[in-house]
């Protein structure tokens with residue numbers, strides 16, 4: 418397997434309180450070229466798991482391997498898109514895209530990469546603009562182009578459209594769908610949205626409320642681009658599965674509030 422998460426658990430130490438177990442015994446294998454979503458209630462550990470795959474944090478036990486190598490740090494073999502685009506405000510759109518490539522590519526190749534990927538996200542005409550001159554959706558497209566330009570096989574996306582309005586979200590989902598069909602990168606995509614997970618991914622991994630475990634791993638066998646009418650039944654099934662988990666989170670939060 419390309420990505421192998423083997424019996425991974427993660428606990429965080431907390432001042433004056435019991436350690437918090439965010440993830441427990443996670444086993445997950447992902448093949449090269451798959452588009453996989455991590456879906457689950459707030460706080461179930463989706464971002465924690467993604468940041469371990471990115472090499473930004475480490476398991477408390479178990480191992481995470483990419484192409485048979487243990488993941489120990491971030492690197493050019495994996496690129497990441499966060500909820501916020503995190504662009505450099507003093508750099509133009511093109512400079513933001515070429516900046517991470519400055520050590521690995523010569524100027525001409527960087528320019529070519531920026532041209533190619535800005536075209537892919539439909540921002541060719543804004544290459545010379547600055548982030549504050551773009552809408553939130555356009556800024557997030559720049560962040561996607563920057564991640565794609567690194568040309569890593571693995572693309573990690575942590576709720577990349579979470580801060581966008583419904584319409585923009587819809588447009589960017591369609592772009593990501595096309596980009597994946599064009600590039601066949603391996604994508605691990607964190608989302609709260611059942612619809613987004615079903616629309617975009619080959620496989621949806623459903624996680625339980627804290628401590629996060631995997632409660633379901635299923636394939637989405639629908640033709641792309643996916644139509645709402647075909648997705649409706651699956652959405653209902655997933656909603657039913659998640660309802661118990663969301664109820665558990667609510668109960669725990671109410672109990673916690675009652676104890677304080």
Ligand SMILES: Nc1ncnc2c1ncn2[C@@H]1O[C@H](COP(=O)(O)OP(=O)(O)OP(=O)(O)O)[C@@H](O)[C@H]1O
Pocket residue numbers: 429430437439457458459460461462463464465466609627
């Ligand atoms: N660095 C940290 N230190 C302490 N606790 C942390 C840290 N990072 C995450 N946690 C805790 O681990 C749990 C899982 O957090 P995580 O952000 O992975 O959840 P999530 O499923 O991505 O949530 P959301 O969907 O709301 O973003 C939470 O209870 C969170 O408070």
